Amino acid sequence: MKSRIFVIVLCLPALLFGQKLKWNTEFDFFFDNTEFAKSTVTRDQTMAGATLTQELGWEFDKNHRIFGGVDAMKSLGSHDFVTDFHLLAYYQLENENTLFKAGVFHRHGLFDDYSNLFFQDSIDYFKHTVEGLYLKK
Numbered sequence: 001m002k003s004r005i006f007v008i009v010l011c012l013p014a015l016l017f018g019q020k021l022k023w024n025t026e027f028d029f030f031f032d033n034t035e036f037a038k039s040t041v042t043r044d045q046t047m048a049g050a051t052l053t054q055e056l057g058w059e060f061d062k063n064h065r066i067f068g069g070v071d072a073m074k075s076l077g078s079h080d081f082v083t084d085f086h087l088l089a090y091y092q093l094e095n096e097n098t099l100f101k102a103g104v105f106h107r108h109g110l111f112d113d114y115s116n117l118f119f120q121d122s123i124d125y126f127k128h129t130v131e132g133l134y135l136k137k
Contacts, residue, residue, distance in 0.1 A: 024067075088129065
């Protein structure tokens with residue numbers, strides 16, 4: 001009986017204050033065949049793989065979110081089932097003027113304003129997460 005009361009008291013604030021359960025699923029596939037004849041700028045390589053990102057979160061006060069999830073990548077040609085795996089955990093504040101993230105979060109769509117001169121293709125394909133702070137006004 002005491003455990004039931006404890007669970008009810010623990011879940012009661014979530015029912016009273018209007019929080020929402022949020023989820024996000026992303027699947028990305030990439031294939032980049034960078035073969036250049038005798039280039040001194042870059043090396044020949046073929047990059048191919050698939051990434052699956054699953055996030056589950058909690059939204060409160062319409063602007064604040066807390067997310068947790070996983071980001072798993074399979075590089076084609078690898079013998080491993082999952083080539084790269086990251087845990088995601090972050091806080092997000094989003095309104096009409098600001099996007100702020102803190103923690104470990106997926107980088108998809110965050111750096112689209114930057115030129116490709118800043119980031120190599122391999123960074124975009126193989127480094128999916130950002131660890132730290134992100135602010136866009």
